[in-house]
Each structure stands twice: as C-alpha cells, then as structure tokens.
Amino acid sequence: MTTPTLDHPTFKLVKDAFPGKKFLATEFRGQSTLIVEPADLHEVMVFLKSDPRADYCFLSDVSGVDYLNYPAEMPGRFAVHYNLICFNRDDRFFVKTFVNPSLPTDGIVPDPTLVVDSVCDLWAGAEWMEREVFDMFGIRFRNHPDLRRILMWEEYPAHPLRKDYPLRGRGERDQYKVVDRTSG
Amino acid sequence: MGIEAALPVDGFVTTQLRRVINFARRNSLWPMPFATACCGIELMATACSRYDLARFGAEVMRFSPRQCDLLIVAGRVSIKTMPVLQRIYQQMTEPKWVISMGACASTGGVFDTYAVVQGCDQFIPVDVYVPGCPPRPEQLIEGVMAIQRHIDREGMPPPGGKRMPLGIAIQPTHAPRPQPVGLTLGN
Ligand code: SF4
Numbered sequence: 001m002t003t004p005t006l007d008h009p010t011f012k013l014v015k016d017a018f019p020g021k022k023f024l025a026t027e028f029r030g031q032s033t034l035i036v037e038p039a040d041l042h043e044v045m046v047f048l049k050s051d052p053r054a055d056y057c058f059l060s061d062v063s064g065v066d067y068l069n070y071p072a073e074m075p076g077r078f079a080v081h082y083n084l085i086c087f088n089r090d091d092r093f094f095v096k097t098f099v100n101p102s103l104p105t106d107g108i109v110p111d112p113t114l115v116v117d118s119v120c121d122l123w124a125g126a127e128w129m130e131r132e133v134f135d136m137f138g139i140r141f142r143n144h145p146d147l148r149r150i151l152m153w154e155e156y157p158a159h160p161l162r163k164d165y166p167l168r169g170r171g172e173r174d175q176y177k178v179v180d181r182t183s184g
Numbered sequence: 185m186g187i188e189a190a191l192p193v194d195g196f197v198t199t200q201l202r203r204v205i206n207f208a209r210r211n212s213l214w215p216m217p218f219a220t221a222c223c224g225i226e227l228m229a230t231a232c233s234r235y236d237l238a239r240f241g242a243e244v245m246r247f248s249p250r251q252c253d254l255l256i257v258a259g260r261v262s263i264k265t266m267p268v269l270q271r272i273y274q275q276m277t278e279p280k281w282v283i284s285m286g287a288c289a290s291t292g293g294v295f296d297t298y299a300v301v302q303g304c305d306q307f308i309p310v311d312v313y314v315p316g317c318p319p320r321p322e323q324l325i326e327g328v329m330a331i332q333r334h335i336d337r338e339g340m341p342p343p344g345g346k347r348m349p350l351g352i353a354i355q356p357t358h359a360p361r362p363q364p365v366g367l368t369l370g371n
Pocket of ligand 1: 224
C-alpha cells in the first residue's frame, strides 16, 4: 500500500481557515478526502463552497457507508461522504464525516447520535441524496427541509443498507396482502 | 377458425355460440404492458414490426387497465410497486389473463433481496409463465398463443368471471440461431 500524498491544495486552505479544529486527511489514487468532525461539517462546507480559492460550486453526490466488520480500524461505524466538484478548476474533492450509533442498529428509532447537519441550504441538490442516506442508513440530517424515505415505502421497518440487516430482509417481502380472483 | 374454408357455396355456416365468442375474444386480446425493467424492452420489440404481435391480434397496448384484458408483467416487481400492480389487476375487466414475463416477474430472478417480490404470482393470480432473461419475443408470443389456445377451448366463462389461474409454463419451442441473420449485398 502506498502512502497517501496529501498535496491537494484544499487541505492547506482548510487547515489555515480553521486553525483550532481537528481534521484527518487521506488520499487514494488521486482522490483526496478530508475527514471532519460531524460538529464542524457545516462550517467547513460553507467555507468550501463560498471561499473563492476553494469554490466547490457543485455537490455531485452524498452517500453513506456502514463500516461494520471493516478490516481496518475506522474512526466510526457510519460515514457520510460528500463528493464536491469545482467546475472552474475541474477539481474533485471528498469530504467525509463519521458518526457512531448510540442505540441498537436493527430498528428505525431515531438515534440522537446518528445526526449530521444538512447541506441543503448550500447545495439544493443535496435534498434527495440526503433522503437516500437517511432511508438506507438511518442517519438523520438536521435542518433538512423534508426528511422522508425516498426509496423504500413509508412503513418500512428497517434501514436496509446497514450491514447488520439481512440481505433477504426480515420477511417484509413475504408478508404482503394477496389479491386473488375473488377479490378482483 | 378458418371460417372461409368451411363456408359452403350458399353462404351459411352453423357453429356454436361459444365458439364464435371465443373466436372473437381470442383474436382481440388487449395487453396491458406492466414493464418495470429490461424485459419491457423485449416486450416493446414484440409489438414492433419485426416480431409483430399484431399477427396474433394482440397489438393494441393500452396504458389504461380498464381497456385491457391481458396483463403482461415484464420485469422486477418491488414490494413498493406491488400495490400498484394489484390495483391495475383489480381494475382490469373480466375476463382477464395474466402473463408473467421473464425470470424476475416469475421468481424474483437474481434479485433475491429485501426489496424485490420473489415472483408476482405470490400476490396476484398468474396464468402463463414465460421463462427467459429476457424471453425472446418469439417466446412471449408463444405465451400469448398459449392463452389464445386456452380461450379457444374454454366454455362460456362462469358467471362473475371467477376461475383458477391457469399456471401454464412455456417451454422453449425454437432452436436458437444467431441474430441478426446475415445479409449479403450484391453477389
Ligand atoms: S428477467 Fe432478465 S431481462 Fe427480465 S427483468 Fe429480469 S433481469 Fe431484466
């Protein structure tokens, strides 16, 4: 494994702009990732969007990851990734934040620690992508305008992309009402 | 029905009312395309000029279930889509038939996951299963013809239109050959 080359100019920008804050950084095959604390996320995102030297005008993707049983040591169980693009410099940059659950992860009870600030106020396109992360991982987004499930149906009793959720579900697909010829 | 050949010189033919009704019904199936995935593409090809479902009197696809009597489920059905499918099925008028087209609609196919129904026949009555991933248009036409053969043999439909699902599984009937067939220009 090669050592990451942390020479992306945005790393230095962020470090200089937030001298007191703790960041981690990594790089893999030319993709640079900044790891921020969930509490700092919104502030850093405001900076990355509005500072003319960073100028990340476009949020390409928001995704979630569950690191349960991941072979390497990770800073937390769940991660939320933000894929930022600056069209003027043709530059792609990743921001990542880790959150840890405080409740058992097999239900859909709102977990007070699985919360991240929404970036919908910065990039309006984040709305559906954050809804997807919420739907699949149960990570809630503070100040999201409309945080509902987007892919699964409303009453779905789990967050299916969590690694402790069985692939075939817990019987949701079998317990559906049956229509036969007499009820037609 | 081959009526022309049976027609005697003075222009009368005697037959059973049942056969006349079945003849009309068989040759004017109105499919309701419920195409949710890749099988839908093959369903479109079936209706197009190369395979031409019109030869079998079933070319008028309507996107309104109330005008249709043949539901073709082409593609994966997720549990979220299931209520829509059931509603469409219930809105269709009797007599009605259902074709489950492809591995996914019939069994869930490779999508053995929490979100995908493992065969739409668990939740609605299915008459004909057409295997394949996707089935070739010939195969789907074979499925339509299976329903036509069934209609031909059927008696007058029972009052209220209630009957059991037929449960016919189509077998491959043609030897595969390379497609498209070679074309030679000039000499
Ligand atoms: S059976 Fe194959 S072609 Fe048809 S919907 Fe499933 S995956 Fe697609």
